[in-house]
Amino acid sequence: MNEDNKMTDKKVIETEITMGTVHSAAIEPYRVRLFVEDEIVRDAEITVGINHRGIERIMEGLPVEKANSLTEKICGICSNSHIWNSVLVAEKAIGIDVPERAQYIRVIMEELERLHSHMLYLAHGSEVLGHETFAMRFFYIRETVMELLRMIGGNRVQYGVSIIGGVRPRCELDEMRILKIREGMDIIEEKILEFADRFVSDPMIMARITGVGVLTQKQAIKLAATGPTLRSTGVETDLRREMESYDPFEFDVITQDDGDVKSNLLVRVLEIPEAIKIIRQALDNLPGGKITNRSWEMQDAPITKSYIEVPRGKLYHSYSLEDGRVRNCIIRTPSITNIGAMQYAAVGHHITDAQLAIVQCDPCFTCTDRAIQIIKI
Amino acid sequence: MSLKSYSRARAIHVMLVYTGGCNGCDIEIVNCIFSPKYDAEQYKVFLTWNPREADVLVVTGPVTKHNEKPLIEIYNAIPEPKAVIAAGACALMGGVYKNIHGDIPSEEIAGPVDKIIPVDAKVPGCAVRPEDILSGVVAALPLLLNAK
Ligand code: SF4
Numbered sequence: 001m002n003e004d005n006k007m008t009d010k011k012v013i014e015t016e017i018t019m020g021t022v023h024s025a026a027i028e029p030y031r032v033r034l035f036v037e038d039e040i041v042r043d044a045e046i047t048v049g050i051n052h053r054g055i056e057r058i059m060e061g062l063p064v065e066k067a068n069s070l071t072e073k074i075c076g077i078c079s080n081s082h083i084w085n086s087v088l089v090a091e092k093a094i095g096i097d098v099p100e101r102a103q104y105i106r107v108i109m110e111e112l113e114r115l116h117s118h119m120l121y122l123a124h125g126s127e128v129l130g131h132e133t134f135a136m137r138f139f140y141i142r143e144t145v146m147e148l149l150r151m152i153g154g155n156r157v158q159y160g161v162s163i164i165g166g167v168r169p170r171c172e173l174d175e176m177r178i179l180k181i182r183e184g185m186d187i188i189e190e191k192i193l194e195f196a197d198r199f200v201s202d203p204m205i206m207a208r209i210t211g212v213g214v215l216t217q218k219q220a221i222k223l224a225a226t227g228p229t230l231r232s233t234g235v236e237t238d239l240r241r242e243m244e245s246y247d248p249f250e251f252d253v254i255t256q257d258d259g260d261v262k263s264n265l266l267v268r269v270l271e272i273p274e275a276i277k278i279i280r281q282a283l284d285n286l287p288g289g290k291i292t293n294r295s296w297e298m299q300d301a302p303i304t305k306s307y308i309e310v311p312r313g314k315l316y317h318s319y320s321l322e323d324g325r326v327r328n329c330i331i332r333t334p335s336i337t338n339i340g341a342m343q344y345a346a347v348g349h350h351i352t353d354a355q356l357a358i359v360q361c362d363p364c365f366t367c368t369d370r371a372i373q374i375i376k377i
Numbered sequence: 378m379s380l381k382s383y384s385r386a387r388a389i390h391v392m393l394v395y396t397g398g399c400n401g402c403d404i405e406i407v408n409c410i411f412s413p414k415y416d417a418e419q420y421k422v423f424l425t426w427n428p429r430e431a432d433v434l435v436v437t438g439p440v441t442k443h444n445e446k447p448l449i450e451i452y453n454a455i456p457e458p459k460a461v462i463a464a465g466a467c468a469l470m471g472g473v474y475k476n477i478h479g480d481i482p483s484e485e486i487a488g489p490v491d492k493i494i495p496v497d498a499k500v501p502g503c504a505v506r507p508e509d510i511l512s513g514v515v516a517a518l519p520l521l522l523n524a525k
Contacts, residue, residue: 021443021444021447022394022395022444022447022451023426024426024427025426027393027395027403027407028395028400028403029395029396029397029443029444029447049443050397050441050443050444051397051441052397052441052443052485053397053439053441053474053485053486054474054483054484054485055474058473058474070473073399073472073473073474074399075399075400076398076399076400076401076402076403076404076504077400077401077404079399079401120404123411132411135411136411136412136413139408139411139412139413140412140413140414142408142412143408143412143413143414146408155504156405156504156506157401157402157404157405157503157504158401158503158504364400366397366398366399366400369397
C-alpha cells in the first residue's frame with residue numbers, strides 16, 4: 001500500500017459506522033468511529049475514557065506501600081509490570097539496594113508475564129480472525145504459565161511479587177519451584193513452536209493476515225508507537241537492553257519488516273522463545289542470599305521517574321514522596337501511545353478488517369483510562 | 378420440566394459485560410469458558426455477545442458512570458427468565474476504586490452492580506477464579522430452569 005491510499009478527505013466521507021461503547025466485536029468498552037467510503041475505511045477515531053476510574057487520584061496521598069499494591073489494579077494483564085515499575089520509582093528515590101536474588105526473581109516474573117500476555121494476544125487475535133480452535137489451543141498453553149504464576153504469587157492474576165527492597169517472602173524460589181518452572185518452560189517451548197508452525201503454514205490464515213493493517217515504519221515512529229507494534233515495522237528498540245536488571249541476560253530483539261497483522265503476530269510468537277531463554281538463564285544462575293533488603297528508611301524525595309519495557313511497550317511511572325506518602329503521581333501506559341497506530345492501521349482497508357487492524361496493536365483500554373486534569377483553584 | 382426449560386438446560390448462553398474493572402476478572406471468565414482446562418462448553422455453557430441470546434449476564438468491574446446506561450439497556454434487552462452474576466470484588470462492592478478516601482463519594486464510579494440492576498449470584502475474588510465462576514453459574518441455574 002502506498003501513502004496516498006491513506007490520505008483522507010473528511011468532507012467527502014458521509015457514511016459513519018460507530019461501534020461501542022459495549023459492542024460484540026470489542027470485549028473492552030471503548031468507542032470506534034469508522035468513516036467509510038465504498039466499504040473502505042477512510043478514517044478511524046478511537047475514543048477512550050469510558051473506563052476512567054481515576055486511579056492516579058486514588059493513589060495521591062496514600063502511603064507508598066499501599067500505593068504500590070494499588071498500581072496492580074490498573075491492569076489485570078500486566079499487573080506485575082506496574083507494581084515492579086512503581087517499586088522501582090520508590091527504590092530509586094530513596095536509594096535502596098535490591099539483593100541480586102530478588103532482581104532475578106523479578107525478571108523471571110516479568111518474563112512469565114510476557115509469556116502469558118503474548119499468548120493471550122495470540123488467542124484473542126485468532127478469535128478475531130474467526131479461528132476458535134487456535135484460540136483454544138493458545139489458551140491451553142497459557143494455562144501452564146497461569147499455574148506457574150499461581151504457584152509463585154498465590155493468585156492467578158494479581159500476584160504482587162515486588163515490594164520495596166525486594167520481593168515478598170512468599171515468592172522465594174525453592175528447588176521444587178525451580179523444577180516446576182523448568183518443566184513448564186519445556187512444555188511451552190515444545191507446544192508454541194508446534195502451534196506457530198501450524199499457524200504460519202495454514203494458507204487460509206496467512207492470506208487473511210498478510211498485508212492487512214499495514215503500518216509503515218515512518219508512520220509508526222511519527223505516531224510514537226512502542227513495543228512489539230514498533231518492532232513489527234523493523235525498528236530495533238527494546239528497553240530491556242538498557243535496563244539494569246536485564247544486564248546479565250542474553251537475548252535477541254525480534255523485529256519484522258512489514259508492519260501488518262502477520263508481522264505483529266510473528267513478533268509476539270518469536271518473543272516467546274526469547275522470554276523462555278531469559279527465564280532459563282535466570283534459573284541457571286540464580287544467586288543465593290536474601291530476597292529482601294529491610295534496612296532502609298523512608299525519606300522525602302523529589303519527583304522520580306522510571307521507564308521499563310513491558311509486554312506492550314514502554315511503561316512510565318513517576319511520583320514524589322512526602323512523609324512516606326505518594327504525591328504527583330503520573331502513569332503512562334504503552335497502549336495510550338499505541339492508539340494513534342491503531343487508528344492509522346485501520347485506514348485504507350476493508351471494513352471487515354478494521355477490528356483485526358485494531359487488535360493487532362494489542363490494545364488494553366483499561367490501562368489507558370487514567371489521565372486526570374488538575375484544575376488550580 | 379417444561380419443554381422450554383428442558384431445551385434451555387442444554388444451551389446456556391452467558392453474556393459478559395465489562396464495566397470498567399482491570400481486565401483481570403474479564404479474562405478469567407473468558408478463560409473459564411474457552412480454555413480447554415476449565416472448558417465450560419462441555420457443560421453446554423456458551424459465551425455470547427448478543428443480549429437477546431443470553432440467559433445469564435455476568436458483570437465484572439465497578440460500573441463507571443459512563444457504563445451505567447449501557448448496562449441497564451443490556452439488562453433490559455435480555456429476555457426473561459434471566460440471571461445476573463456479579464463477579465469480582467469490584468462488581469460486589471466497588472473494589473479498590475470506590476470510596477477509597479473514606480466518605481468522599483467517587484466521581485467516576487456509579488456501582489457496585491447491585492445498586493444498578495438486581496443481582497442473583499455473587500462471586501468474590503480479585504481476580505475471580507475460573508472454578509468459582511463455574512460454581513456461580515451453577516448457583517444461578519435453578520432460577521433459569523425452574524422458571525415457567
Ligand atoms: S476484582 Fe480485582 S481483578 Fe477483578 S476487575 Fe476488579 S481489580 Fe480487577
